[in-house]
Amino acid sequence: MAIKDWPEGEGPRDKLLQKGAAHLSDAELLAVLLRNGLSGLNAVDLARSLIHEFGGLRSLLCAPKHQVCRLPGVGPVKYAQLQAAAELARRVAQENLQRGQVLTNPDLTRDYLMRQLADRSYEVFAILLLDSQHRVIQFVELFRGTIDSASVYPREVVSLVLEKKAAAVIVCHNHPSGIAEPSQADRRITERLKNALATIDVSLLDHMVVGDREIVSFAERGWIN
Numbered sequence: 001m002a003i004k005d006w007p008e009g010e011g012p013r014d015k016l017l018q019k020g021a022a023h024l025s026d027a028e029l030l031a032v033l034l035r036n037g038l039s040g041l042n043a044v045d046l047a048r049s050l051i052h053e054f055g056g057l058r059s060l061l062c063a064p065k066h067q068v069c070r071l072p073g074v075g076p077v078k079y080a081q082l083q084a085a086a087e088l089a090r091r092v093a094q095e096n097l098q099r100g101q102v103l104t105n106p107d108l109t110r111d112y113l114m115r116q117l118a119d120r121s122y123e124v125f126a127i128l129l130l131d132s133q134h135r136v137i138q139f140v141e142l143f144r145g146t147i148d149s150a151s152v153y154p155r156e157v158v159s160l161v162l163e164k165k166a167a168a169v170i171v172c173h174n175h176p177s178g179i180a181e182p183s184q185a186d187r188r189i190t191e192r193l194k195n196a197l198a199t200i201d202v203s204l205l206d207h208m209v210v211g212d213r214e215i216v217s218f219a220e221r222g223w224i225n
Contacts, residue, residue: 012024012028012029012031012032012043012044013032015028016028016029016032026047026051026057027044027047027048027051028044028047030047030050030051030057030060030082031043031044031046031047033078033081033082033085034046034047034073034074034078034081035078035081037073038072038073041073046073046074049071050068050071050074053071058118058119058212060082061082061083061085061086061119062086062119062121065079068082089115090115090116106217109128109170109208110208110215112139113172113208113210113215114210114215116139117172117173117174117210118174118210118211118212118213120174120176121176122144122145122146122176123144123145123146123148123150123173123174123175123176124141124143124144124145124150124173124174125141125142125143125144125145125150125152125171125172125173126139126140126141126142126171126172126173127139127140127142127157127160127161127169127170127171127172128169128170128171128172129160129161129164129166129169130166130167130168130169130170130205131165131166131167131168132167132168134168134205137164137165137166138164140160142156142157142160143156148176148177150173152173152189152193154189154192154193154196155196157169157171157193157196157197158196158197158199158200161197161200161202162200166202167202167203168202168203168204168205169197169202169203169204169205170204170205170206170207170208171190171193171204171206171207171208172207172208172209172210173186173209173210174209174210174211175209175210175211177211178211178212178213179211179212180209180210180211180212180214180215180216181209181211181216182207182209182216182218186207186209187218187223190204190207190218190223190224193207194224204224205219205224206218206219206224207219207223207224
């Protein structure tokens with residue numbers, strides 16, 4: 001049955017307007033973006049089939065254009081709408097961790113890093129530059145690697161820190177495998193970075209490894225003294 005033939009108030013758009021977006025399921029929220037389905041499938045049915053096909057919303061929103069558009073009922077326009085929604089979510093997270101904000105909330109930092117790095121299909125090493133009061137100066141992606149590695153050069157980290165006049169940093173990288181558990185190589189590069197930054201009297205506050213659904217903090221594990 002087409003959504004327009006549903007009883008009044010039961011369609012996803014009506015429900016959103018009456019009760020708020022938080023009351024909608026993943027499929028209903030996606031249906032609002034898709035706007036319509038195709039022959040034999042209304043927008044909610046199409047949304048459910050897409051979520052099932054990709055194994056979840058995150059995988060759907062991260063999938064490349066050719067994979068999404070090959071499916072019936074999804075063309076370039078719908079793909080563009082989904083990508084716009086995903087980018088808006090990332091930008092909201094970026095506003096929440098803007099320049100000058102003091103990092104007193106670990107959950108805010110985790111949420112920001114998760115939104116920035118969790119969906120990458122390749123490894124990214126990035127750095128949060130902070131001033132002496134632990135206020136955000138800038139978030140910078142420094143190195144990009146293959147699906148399982150990235151070359152990290154301490155001298156380039158030190159150079160950036162000096163350029164931005166940072167007093168402390170948090171480094172982070174993602175694991176495209178989705179598993180956040182740090183490797184021995186991660187622990188070795190963290191030690192090298194800590195020693196390099198110590199020579200210019202800059203504190204390495206943490207190294208966070210971003211997986212699919214979790215972040216491992218070196219500081220919380222006691223690996224950064």
